[in-house]
Amino acid sequence: MFSTTPSVTSPYEITRLRGALLIGGVLVSIFVFADLILLPESLYTAYLINRFGLQLPLVVFALALTWWHKFNQIKETLFAVILVMFTYVNYGFLHYAWVTERFSFAYEGTILYTFYCIFALGVPFRLSLIAAVINVVGFILLMYMSPVYGERVMLAVGFVASSLFVGCYARYRLDHAMALLKSTNARLVVLSTRDELTGLLNRRALMEGAEYLLSLCKREKLTTGVIMADLDDFKKYNDAFGHQQGDEAIMMQAGILNEVFQRKSDVVGRYGGEEFMVMVSGLNEQEVTQQCEAVLNLWQERALPHAHGASHPVMGCSIGAVVSKPDVKTSLQALISQADKNLYEAKHRGRQTFYITCMPDKS
Numbered sequence: 001m002f003s004t005t006p007s008v009t010s011p012y013e014i015t016r017l018r019g020a021l022l023i024g025g026v027l028v029s030i031f032v033f034a035d036l037i038l039l040p041e042s043l044y045t046a047y048l049i050n051r052f053g054l055q056l057p058l059v060v061f062a063l064a065l066t067w068w069h070k071f072n073q074i075k076e077t078l079f080a081v082i083l084v085m086f087t088y089v090n091y092g093f094l095h096y097a098w099v100t101e102r103f104s105f106a107y108e109g110t111i112l113y114t115f116y117c118i119f120a121l122g123v124p125f126r127l128s129l130i131a132a133v134i135n136v137v138g139f140i141l142l143m144y145m146s147p148v149y150g151e152r153v154m155l156a157v158g159f160v161a162s163s164l165f166v167g168c169y170a171r172y173r174l175d176h177a178m179a180l181l182k183s184t185n186a187r188l189v190v191l192s193t194r195d196e197l198t199g200l201l202n203r204r205a206l207m208e209g210a211e212y213l214l215s216l217c218k219r220e221k222l223t224t225g226v227i228m229a230d231l232d233d234f235k236k237y238n239d240a241f242g243h244q245q246g247d248e249a250i251m252m253q254a255g256i257l258n259e260v261f262q263r264k265s266d267v268v269g270r271y272g273g274e275e276f277m278v279m280v281s282g283l284n285e286q287e288v289t290q291q292c293e294a295v296l297n298l299w300q301e302r303a304l305p306h307a308h309g310a311s312h313p314v315m316g317c318s319i320g321a322v323v324s325k326p327d328v329k330t331s332l333q334a335l336i337s338q339a340d341k342n343l344y345e346a347k348h349r350g351r352q353t354f355y356i357t358c359m360p361d362k363s
């Protein structure tokens with residue numbers, strides 16, 4: 001049956017990630033100039049190898065992978081792995097600078113990398129936490145091997161550990177808010193497109209779906225059928241058995257329509273009150289006739305006793321249908337109006353029957 005669920009826009013997300021990776025590469029390069037001012041010249045070669053030979057290629061590698069068809073499936077894990085590798089490459093230089101020159105290279109990059117991967121590249125909470133734990137353990141081991149910051153070692157460890165975990169917690173809150181937003185959105189889509197009683201499309205979504213199917217039929221040169229079904233003597237039924245039981249008959253009608261019109265492309269909805277509309281595609285008059293008969297037969301099988309004084313002893317419906325080979329001028333309103341006329345003809349012919357015509361009329 002026709003669905004109105006919106007699809008995910010991943011091409012935009014990929015473009016955004018490419019932009020974020022490019023900015024990441026530019027940031028690394030800018031920091032190179034800032035760092036070179038502070039570093040002793042003897043460390044230049046090691047530093048440049050570390051940045052341009054190891055860190056930057058990691059960014060380029062991630063950027064190249066964005067063109068891979070499986071990138072979407074691996075991107076979160078990839079960015080988490082890159083975060084750890086990036087950080088450990090930096091630890092390598094920190095260690096080297098200390099061992100060779102007793103130079104205390106800054107540790108703040110560790111925090112910046114984590115924030116960049118978590119927020120700009122979107123590494124989710126669990127992977128962020130795993131990466132943070134690995135990076136904090138690495139930092140503690142590094143401080144154990146080379147006390148780069150002297151008596152401020154504990155302060156550095158505390159600062160790195162708390163910053164990384166604050167980042168992870170913020171990611172957790174963000175993931176939670178996003179999940180809530182997603183489920184609320186999905187709920188809103190259901191509320192705005194579905195009829196509460198029957199679960200079928202409501203009038204607005206029905207019209208949208210029907211317009212869409214009609215334009216598809218025009219483009220693909222397919223026939224289209226509009227079927228209007230209206231419960232018979234429903235006022236009498238309501239008066240005799242009450243509104244609640246009346247609602248159950250309406251739900252029964254929805255169930256019957258769902259049973260008969262099962263194709264994904266079928267547009268099935270509640271037109272209003274006890275009137276329903278279905279739009280089908282690619283079927284000829286004979287096939288639509290069979291579907292109308294199937295609906296009436298299923299009502300007969302249900303054998304739901306009708307109110308005293310109704311035109312038939314059991315509940316059923318009348319159906320008006322129209323089949324058309326639409327052209328550019330064919331409008332949905334014209335099809336509905338013809339199906340409605342046919343419905344009243346079916347009512348006029350004694351109810352629990354159908355009346356079908358073709359548009360334009362073949363006779």
Ligand SMILES: Nc1nc2c(ncn2[C@@H]2O[C@H](COP(=O)(O)OP(=O)(O)OP(=O)(O)O)[C@@H](O)[C@H]2O)c(=O)[nH]1
Nearest residue numbers: 230231232233234235236238243244246247273274
């Ligand atoms: N229980 C219930 N009744 C509804 C609902 N929507 C509309 N109705 C009732 O459906 C009845 C429709 O009555 P009419 O338009 O006179 O049609 P009818 O009695 O079915 O007569 P025919 O269509 O000529 O066979 C009204 O009494 C409405 O109150 C609903 O959601 N639940």
